[in-house]
Amino acid sequence: MRIHVTRTGGFAGIERHAEVDVSGRVDAAEWRSLAERALAAGRGTPPAGVPDGFSYEIRVGDRTVHCADPHLTEDQRELIRRVLKEGA
Amino acid sequence: MTPNAMTPHPAGFEPVFCTIVPPHILDTLARHGDPALAGPARRTLERDAFERTHRRLTTVIGAPSVAPPGEAAPGKPHRTIYDAGHGTELPGRKVRGEGDEPGNDATVNRAYAGLGATFELFLSAYARDSIDGGGLPLIATVHYDEDYGNAFWNGEQMVFGDGDGEIFLDFTIPVDVIGHELTHGVTQYTANLTYFGQPGALNEHFSDVFGSLIKQYTLGQTADDADWLIGAGLLAPRVTGKALRSMKEPGTAYDDDVLGKDPQPATMDGYVRTGRDNGGVHINSGIPNHAFYLVADALGGNAWERAGQIWYDVLTGGELDSQAQFTDFARLTVAAAVSRYGEGEERQAVLKAWERVGVAAAVATTA
Numbered sequence: 260m261r262i263h264v265t266r267t268g269g270f271a272g273i274e275r276h277a278e279v280d281v282s283g284r285v286d287a288a289e290w291r292s293l294a295e296r297a298l299a300a301g302r303g304t305p306p307a308g309v310p311d312g313f314s315y316e317i318r319v320g321d322r323t324v325h326c327a328d329p330h331l332t333e334d335q336r337e338l339i340r341r342v343l344k345e346g347a
Numbered sequence: 348m349t350p351n352a353m354t355p356h357p358a359g360f361e362p363v364f365c366t367i368v369p370p371h372i373l374d375t376l377a378r379h380g381d382p383a384l385a386g387p388a389r390r391t392l393e394r395d396a397f398e399r400t401h402r403r404l405t406t407v408i409g410a411p412s413v414a415p416p417g418e419a420a421p422g423k424p425h426r427t428i429y430d431a432g433h434g435t436e437l438p439g440r441k442v443r444g445e446g447d448e449p450g451n452d453a454t455v456n457r458a459y460a461g462l463g464a465t466f467e468l469f470l471s472a473y474a475r476d477s478i479d480g481g482g483l484p485l486i487a488t489v490h491y492d493e494d495y496g497n498a499f500w501n502g503e504q505m506v507f508g509d510g511d512g513e514i515f516l517d518f519t520i521p522v523d524v525i526g527h528e529l530t531h532g533v534t535q536y537t538a539n540l541t542y543f544g545q546p547g548a549l550n551e552h553f554s555d556v557f558g559s560l561i562k563q564y565t566l567g568q569t570a571d572d573a574d575w576l577i578g579a580g581l582l583a584p585r586v587t588g589k590a591l592r593s594m595k596e597p598g599t600a601y602d603d604d605v606l607g608k609d610p611q612p613a614t615m616d617g618y619v620r621t622g623r624d625n626g627g628v629h630i631n632s633g634i635p636n637h638a639f640y641l642v643a644d645a646l647g648g649n650a651w652e653r654a655g656q657i658w659y660d661v662l663t664g665g666e667l668d669s670q671a672q673f674t675d676f677a678r679l680t681v682a683a684a685v686s687r688y689g690e691g692e693e694r695q696a697v698l699k700a701w702e703r704v705g706v707a708a709a710v711a712t713t714a
Binding site for chain 1: 493496500518542550554606610623629
């Protein structure tokens with residue numbers, strides 16, 4: 260299972276993309292559960308953000324949701340943080 | 348000074364220690380043979396020194412110490428700085444109120460000084476009392492989230508991250524970034540430009556214009572002296588670039604193997620159509636940004652005076668629609684130049700600038 264995060268906007272307007280393939284990882288179940296919770300709280304279309312706020316697209320398999328700062332759930336924030344940190 | 352203190356920050360460095368570049372590291376960097384390393388450090392030190400002096404002068408000349416915090420007086424800023432403690436709850440814990448002495452946290456002190464500098468430009472240059480024109484208290488939260496490489500305006504207050512130390516440093520370092528965020532508040536209370544597409548790029552543009560003017564006013568720079576950069580001093584030393592945007596030469600601020608190249612166009616020929624970044628608000632703002640620079644350059648002297656006044660008149664004049672396109676805005680700047688300065692060099696400078704960037708500003712004469 261691949262988890263993709265794309266971050267756009269922000270003060271710098273610089274886009275970042277990262278993905279993590281969690282299949283076969285010892286912590287795959289934990290990733291899967293976190294991703295499910297993050298997806299459940301997301302929206303199908305990009306929400307109106309705030310000036311200079313980051314916008315995020317989270318894609319897991321064939322499911323894509325959107326969210327934007329500062330209105331992220333803790334699960335979304337955690338998933339985004341982990342993917343952008345660990346992903347390539 | 349301890350020359351051996353210039354230890355590179357390893358990945359995963361404790362955020363609480365990498366948030367602020369200590370002055371001794373900046374001192375060392377400022378003496379470095381490589382100008383890319385020395386330049387930003389020197390600018391940061393110069394700015395810090397200036398702001399320390401500036402803050403002291405403000406304390407001496409301005410704000411009387413008898414004014415109790417919590418009571419806003421007309422024509423005086425009413426600032427409160429909060430610390431999110433690397434969390435995301437807003438506003439966080441109050442760490443400095445109006446008139447309080449500076450503490451040990453340089454980020455808090457910079458945010459406080461930057462809010463003051465922004466307040467001062469709007470008041471002294473345009474007789475505007477705070478961002479709403481009615482003495483609205485100014486609120487900022489620093490140390491937002493962990494390794495957070497961004498700053499934003501949430502509709503009520505400014506929020507600043509510490510940067511990740513790898514690409515971005517502390518977002519309170521450049522005073523123009525602080526001014527940029529506060530100006531989003533001014534725009535919200537005036538033209539309220541929709542944050543998408545061309546009106547969104549104009550929203551970004553106003554924040555860059557007044558952000559840069561706040562820096563120029565604070566440093567006492569003329570249009571010719573100014574660097575016209577947005578976010579100088581914000582990029583970590585290892586990044587190849589001098590800032591995030593250049594109003595003088597859009598598209599040249601950075602060119603780095605990690606960040607990529609500054610994507611800003613200077614003219615309509617390079618206009619970028621995209622759905623990302625709210626329809627390219629931080630990209631296409633390069634076009635009006637460059638027009639403003641050209642006006643300021645043509646008129647010379649202090650850019651916040653005539654060029655800034657024309658732009659301020661349009662932002663606050665009531666005719667700029669929340670859905671305004673570049674051409675709508677360009678026409679209004681020509682009208683504002685005429686109504687304030689008559690049919691003189693100001694009008695010519697504005698017309699010429701829009702022509703150079705490829706935006707139609709003149710009212711069409713053909714049917």
